[in-house]
Amino acid sequence: MPSHLSADHPAAQPPGRGSVDALITQTRRLKGEVDAVRRDAQGDGTDLHGRWQRALCDLALHQLNDVGAHLTELRDGPPAVETAPVSPAPRGDALLSRVGSAEWNLLTDEADWSAELYQILGRDPAAPPLTLDELPSLVLEEDRPTLTAMVTDCLVDARPIDGEFRIVRPHGEVRTVHMMGEPVLDSDGGTAAMWAVLRDVSELRRSQRTVRATRDSLQRHRHLAQTEHRLTAELQEAVLPPRRGSLRLPHQGRPCLDIAAHHLPAGASSPIGGTWYDALELSDGETLLSVGDLTGQGPAVASTMAMMLGALRGMAMAGTQPAQLMSWLNQLLDSGVQPALAGAVCCRYRPQTRTLVWAQAGHPAPLLFREGTGRRLSAPGGVLLGATSGAVYGQAEETLEEGDLLLLYTDGLVPRGWESPRCPSETESGGRPADATPLLDLAPRFHAAPTARDCVRIVVEEFGTGDREDDACVLVARVTP
Template sequence: MATANAQPASDHAQTESVRLRLLEAEADGLTGSAASTLAAQQAMAGLGGLGALVHLRGDVPGELRLAAASGLGPDVTAAWARLRGDQDAPPVRAVRSGSGVWSADTTGGASGTASVPLPGPDGPIGALSVLTTGPGSPDPEQWSFLTAVAAWIARRTPRLGGDIPAWSRAAEGTGGGTDAELRMSELTVALAEAVSSMDVVRAVQERVLPPFGADGMLVEVIERDRLHILGSTGYSQDFLDEIEGVPLTTHTAATMVLRTGTPAFAESPAEFLRLFPPLESLMVASAKRAWAMLPLIASGRAIGCCVISFTQERSFSDEQRTLLTALSGLVAQALERARLYDAEHTRAQELQRGLLPRALPSLPSISAGARYLPAGQSDEVGGDWYDVIRLSSDRVALVVGDVMGHGVTEAVTMARLRTAVRTLADLDIPPDDLFAHLGDLVRGLGDDSYATCLYAEYDPVTRICTFSSAGHPLPIVVHPDGTVVRPGPAVDPPLGAAEPPFATHELHLPDNSLLVFCTDGLVESATRDIDEGLDQLERSVSRAVAQSTLSSAVRRDEELEPALDRLCDAVMADLLPDREHTDDDAVLLVVHTRGMPDGDVASFGLPDDPRAAGEARRHVREQLALWGLTDLEMTTELVVSELVGNVIRHASGPARMRLLRGTSLICEVYDASPTTPRIRRAASTDEGGRGLQLVAAVSRRWGTRFLSEGKCIWSEQPLTA
C-alpha cells in the first residue's frame, strides 16, 4: 500500500478548471445523490477508471456509508456500502489521514483504488475513490484533479439534504432525453471545436455520458479492415485487449452494427444475447448491463462505432434513441474531419523529423544536446533548424537558423538552407565566406525571403570558437566555474537583407565550457522582448547548470549526453512553461567543448627545398614511436611524402607539418599557396600523378581547407586497436 500527497499541479490548473466548470454546468438543477453520482462519473472519466465511489460519514463514529457510485455493479458496490472506522480500506485511510491514498488491489478487476478526503470545516466529511486501471499510483495531475472533484463534492454536500440513499439508487443514472436535448448544442459546439481525434473522444466522454447517466464508452475506428480502439472509459484493460484490432469479419456487436449500418439498443443482458447470441463471454467480460451501439457513418461510409454502456439495466425511450442516433451522426462527421487533421499532423511531424538531425553525432571535441519545440497551435512544421557538422582535424561546425515565417513553405526553405550549409561546410570555408554564398541563395528565393543564421566553428587545438551571425541571437557561454558570459559584438542583418562582408568573431573557450544557442522563439514572445528573454535564458542556464549532474559526469569521464538532455529540458520548461500556447517554433542547442591535450599535438617546420620530405618522414617516425603508433608508420610516411612532395613541386612559401592524435591520426601539411590539389587520372604509361590516389587509398578521409595565409592539406587514418 502507498500513501500519496494529492496537491494540485499548477501545470494542469486550466484543465482542472475546465472540467470543474463542465461538472458545475452538468450538475445544474441536480440535487441529492444525483450530484454526487455525476461527480463520481467525472472522477472516473478523468482517471480512466473502472468505477468511482463517494462515501460520507455515518452516525457511528469513524463509519463511512456509500452515498453515490458510478460504473460498478451491485456485487462490487455491496462490499463498499458500509465501512467501519477500524478497517484498512482506502476511503477510511484517506479520511483518517486527511491525504490521498492509493492501494494496490484487484477489486472489481481494477489494479488499485485511489481515495482522497472530502474536506470539511472540522476535518474530512467523507472520501471520493476511483478504481484505477493503470500499472501504479495515479500521476500528480490525476491526484490534483481527484482532489479538486472531492472539494467540489464537499462544497455541495450541505445542500444534499435528507438521508443518504442506498447505493443502488445512487448508481441508477437515469438522465432523461429532455436533459440530454438541452445539452445538444453544447456537444455541437464541442465537436465543432474538436481538432484531433482525441478531442472528439473527450467531447463524447464529457458531453454525452453524464446527461444519459452512462458510465462506459468505446469509440472504435476502422483501419485496414480492422477495428481499433480510439478511446474508452469504464472498461478493464483485459476486455480492451480482447476486442482491439479485431477484423471486420469477426462477429462482435460493433462489427455486426457496422454491417447493418443501423444502431442497436440492448436494455438488458437478455436483450443483448437475443441480438447477439454468440457473444455471451464477451458480454460478461464487459461488466455492462445495457448498451447503445451506434455506427459512425460519414460521407456515406462507415468509419467506426461508438458504444455507450451502463452497469445497470435501463430502458431507452423513443426520444432517447432518436437523440443518440443523431448524436452519432455529429460524432462521425467530427471524427472524419479530425482524422484528416491527424493524418496531416502525422505527416507534418514526419517531415519535421526528417528535416532535423535524427541524432547528434558523437565527436571527440564536443558533446551536444538539443530540443526543437514547434509552435503550440501549428502543424509542427516550421523554419527553425540546428545542426552539428564534423569538420577536418576534429573541428566541428555548430549551426542554428530560422527562416522567417511558419509552415510547409518555410520548412522547405529551411531544408534547402540546411543542405547548402552542410555542402559549404564540407568545403571548409570560413564562416564569413559561407554566409556570403548562403546570402546569395536566400536572395534568389525572392525579395520577401529572409533567414537568420549563426554559424560557429570550434577548434579543439586552439580552443577558439570562430563565428558569424546574420541577424541571429548570439550564443551564451558558460565557463567551467559556472560563470555565464554573453558575447557583445553586434550581429549583421539577416540573410536576404545583408550584403558581404560579414563580421567574424572569436571566443576562447576553456576546457569543459558550454555554448548555448537558441532561436528567437525560445526567448521572444508577445509579452517578452528579445533582450528580456535573453536575460531570462542566461539566468535559467546558470540555474540549470548549477543543479545539473554535468560537473560530476565530467569528473567521472562519463557520457555527457544524458546530462545535457536533462539540462535542455530544464531550460525549455523554464522559458516556455505553457508549451501548448507558444506562437513560434523554438530551438535550443547546448554544446560542451573539450580541447585536445597538448601532448596529442605535434608541429614541425620543414625546409623549403627537396629535403623537406625526408625531414617529414623522420618527424613521423619519431612522433609515432612516442605515441605508440608504430603500426601506422609506413602509411603515414607515404602520406606525408606525397603531401610534402606536392608542396615542394607545386606550391610556394615555407611548409610545416602537424600531427594530431585523437580518435584518428591526422596529418596536416601547410603551405602559402591558394591552389587546390586534385586527384587526376594517370595513364598506364605515366611515371607520376598517382600520389593523391595513394593518399586517398590509405586514408579514411582527406581534403583541403583554405586559410588567410594559404591552405592546409589533411589526411585522417583510423587508429588500430
C-alpha cells in the first residue's frame, strides 16, 4: 500500500521497541487481572449486579485486546506484502484480523486494501478491492447515508472521517465497522486520495449494549426495591401503635402496666419484614400484649401483617382468650390465597389478680424479670400459624408481682452470632438458650431502670446498632402500683 502522506501532517518517528514491549507487558498483566475479576463475578445469571460486573469486564477485555493488538503492530512495524491469497479469518481469530486499512486514489479510481480488510468485509482476497462507488453495496441500506456523508465530507471539505456503519458479509452475518480516515492532499493542497483504517467493533459494541442493558435493568430493580421498601415502611408505621408511656386503667387502686415498645428496622440493604408489636386496653379492663413475625418481606407481607393485627385486635376486644385466638389466626392464615407462616405470642393481663394468660405459636416465650434476675416463661404447646390446619394451642398462666418486668420480642432482635462483653458464655449462664442469653443478662440494668421506656432504650442501645439482617420488635411491660 502506498504510504499515507498529508501536506499538513509531518511523519512521526516510531517509538523505541523497548518502550512498546513494556506497554505490551503491562497490557497483558492488566488483562489477566481483569479476567480474574470476571471469573470471580461468575454466577447463575439471575443476579443483576453480577451480570453488570461481568459485562463491564467483558467490555474491558475487548478494549484491552484491541490495545494489545495495536501495540504489537506498532512494535512489529507494517505487515509484509502478501504473496499468496489469505483465506478469510473465522470469528475468534486474533484481534489483528479485525483492523484493516485502505486507500482510494481519486485520480486513477484505483483502490488498495490490506489483507485484514478483506477479512473484515468477508471478501475473497483474489477479488479486486471495491471502489468508493462500490463500497456502499456491502453496507446495510439504512446505514448507507451515513457512509455517503462521511466520504463526501472527506473528499469535498477535506474533513477527517470518524464514524460507524454496519456491513453484511456474504453469508448474511451483520458486523459493525468503525472507519477513521482523512484526505491525502497533493502538492497543490487538493484531495488526491482518501486513506482510512477500518476496524471490526462488533464484539465491542455488543459488550457495550450488554453493559447498558444490565445497568438499566439494575437501576430499575433498585428503583423498584426502594419503592417497595418505602411502601412497606409506611404501611408498617401506619399499623404499629406508637411507643407508649404508662397505660393507666380506669379503676383506681389496681396495679397498672407501664408499657413501651420499639421497632428495629433491618439494614438499609435488607427488605422490611412483617414483624409487629401491640398493646391495647380492652373493653373489660384487661390489657392485650402481643408480638409476632410473619415470614417473608415486602409490601405483600406487610399487608398480611396488617390484616392479622386487625383480626387479633378485633377478636381480643370480643373477649377471645389467647389459645382460641391463636387457633383462629392459624385458620385465617391457612385459608389465605398466599401461603404464609407466622410466629406470635399473645397475652391478656388481668389487673385485678395480676394474672398473665398467654399462648404462643412457634415463637420465643416472654421473659420475666424480677428483683434483678430473669427467666424464660415455660411455653405451652403451639406450632407456627399457617403451618397446619386445625392446630390446637395450649394456654399458660403466670401470676405477676409489683415491680415485675415482662419482655416480649421477635426472633430478629438478637442478631445471629451476637457477642457482648456484658454477656457470659452459655455455660456460665446455666445452659440457657443462646438466643435469650444476651437479653436475660440485661436483668441488673432493667432492675435499675425507672421506666419501661428506659428498659427499651437499654435494649436498643445493646442490639439496635449495625446493619441487621431482619427487622425486629421488642415490647416491655412493667407492673407498677
